Amino acid sequence: MPDHPDHHPDHHRLGRELGLFGTDPLIGAGLPYWLPDGATLRHTLEEDIRDRERRAGYRHVYSPVLGKRELYEISGHWDHYRDDMYPAMDLGGEQVVLRPSLCPHHAVIYRSAGRSHRDLPLRLAELGGMYRAELSGVLGGLTRVRAIQLNDAHIFCTPAQVRDEAAAALAMIGDAYRDLGLTGRHRLSLPGPGGKYSGKYVAAPELWRRSVALLREVLDASGLPYDAAEGEAAFYGPKIDVQVADAAGRESTLSTVQIDFHQPERFDLHYTGADGARHRPVMIHRSIIGSIERAAAHLIERHGGAFPAWLAPVQLTVHPIADDQHDAARALADRAAARGLRAEVTGPEHGTLAARVRAARRVPYQAVIGPREAAAGHVALRLRDGQRPDPLPAGDALDRIAARVAARGTALWDGTGHAVR
Numbered sequence: 293m294p295d296h297p298d299h300h301p302d303h304h305r306l307g308r309e310l311g312l313f314g315t316d317p318l319i320g321a322g323l324p325y326w327l328p329d330g331a332t333l334r335h336t337l338e339e340d341i342r343d344r345e346r347r348a349g350y351r352h353v354y355s356p357v358l359g360k361r362e363l364y365e366i367s368g369h370w371d372h373y374r375d376d377m378y379p380a381m382d383l384g385g386e387q388v389v390l391r392p393s394l395c396p397h398h399a400v401i402y403r404s405a406g407r408s409h410r411d412l413p414l415r416l417a418e419l420g421g422m423y424r425a426e427l428s429g430v431l432g433g434l435t436r437v438r439a440i441q442l443n444d445a446h447i448f449c450t451p452a453q454v455r456d457e458a459a460a461a462l463a464m465i466g467d468a469y470r471d472l473g474l475t476g477r478h479r480l481s482l483p484g485p486g487g488k489y490s491g492k493y494v495a496a497p498e499l500w501r502r503s504v505a506l507l508r509e510v511l512d513a514s515g516l517p518y519d520a521a522e523g524e525a526a527f528y529g530p531k532i533d534v535q536v537a538d539a540a541g542r543e544s545t546l547s548t549v550q551i552d553f554h555q556p557e558r559f560d561l562h563y564t565g566a567d568g569a570r571h572r573p574v575m576i577h578r579s580i581i582g583s584i585e586r587a588a589a590h591l592i593e594r595h596g597g598a599f600p601a602w603l604a605p606v607q608l609t610v611h612p613i614a615d616d617q618h619d620a621a622r623a624l625a626d627r628a629a630a631r632g633l634r635a636e637v638t639g640p641e642h643g644t645l646a647a648r649v650r651a652a653r654r655v656p657y658q659a660v661i662g663p664r665e666a667a668a669g670h671v672a673l674r675l676r677d678g679q680r681p682d683p684l685p686a687g688d689a690l691d692r693i694a695a696r697v698a699a700r701g702t703a704l705w706d707g708t709g710h711a712v713r
């Protein structure tokens with residue numbers, strides 16, 4: 293089966309069929325839950341992102357999913373974004389709001405200590421919850437939800453560092469897309485008359501001009517093709533968006549890099565420069581894969597449930613031909629699990645060998661254990677893409693699989709297997 297057929301069912305149907313996520317009217321519209329295989333996919337994705345961020349010099353923080361209304365008044369969300377926010381909750385004389393974004397919390401964390409130019413760039417990252425009061429009519433699956441887990445980060449830097457930091461964030465997005473087997477279309481999102489509602493954008497023409505010029509430089513230097521679109525900016529600044537298409541061809545934004553001169557002003561952020569004076573940092577908002585929900589929905593549709601091996605909920609399915617090989621199959625799956633691989637055994641109680649191989653067609657690696665393999669301690673692998681490497685000692689086969697998984701990417705095997713189709 294090819295890895296990327298042209299047409300896949302939408303992620304709702306595949307999500308149900310593959311047992312990844314579900315919804316229940318009693319929990320509520322737009323509030324999906326994650327089943328064990330879906331949770332494995334999500335956890336793997338989240339850990340991969342954290343790992344990329346650690347290696348790129350980001351520090352991870354946690355901040356609460358709600359805050360006082362005043363916090364969002366300062367950030368500008370209350371004025372410019374209130375239609376998408378939940379109503380405030382009265383609590384002991386204060387008003388508390390489910391947060392519409394993580395930015396204000398990270399600005400406050402920046403402000404929690406004195407900062408010198410030597411501390412910059414300070415890259416704060418968080419995979420955190422945020423909330424959007426979507427109307428129930430537009431909710432569905434993982435793409436229109438009311439509770440969002442966002443892969444977010446804010447880079448606080450000097451004006452001279454903005455270009456390199458934004459370029460590095462854009463490169464991180466490209467690396468992640470390569471490993472995830474995704475392709476996107478780059479868009480420079482500008483303010484303009486096409487905004488959703490009047491008064492959408494903060495008024496500061498000079499700051500907008502500087503941010504747009506910087507993002508254009510970053511895009512031009514990257515060599516990536518891009519289009520510009522008016523009316524698609526954030527209320528506080530322009531952005532580079534990476535657009536992906538769903539099964540029906542509808543585009544949405546997955547990843548983003550934004551340059552923001554506005555919120556550092558609103559929160560009165562500063563750092564001490566080499567000259568000993570107080571300076572205003574710039575805030576770069578960036579997300580590599582956007583919300584976990586939307587990223588998972590897109591991955592499900594893009595791969596038709598046949599995920600890259602490192603991401604697959606089950607990486608290796610072991611099929612004993614008959615009950616006599618069950619122990620040998622179990623031993624192989626246990627060795628795989630000890631290597632950190634996700635393996636399962638499907639025995640004859642699940643049907644004929646052909647039916648079991650067919651049922652596991654989305655699993656990247658399958659191993660059939662007959663009397664000969666069980667006696668020799670060998671494994672004959674069948675790869676999802678049709679490759680059939682020569683039989684290998686079990687330990688060698690698991691080493692090869694584990695090395696591919698650790699390397700990420702979409703290739704299933706290093707070197708040549710023997711293609712059967």
Ligand SMILES: [Zn+2]
Nearest residue numbers: 393394395577
């Ligand atoms: Zn932000």
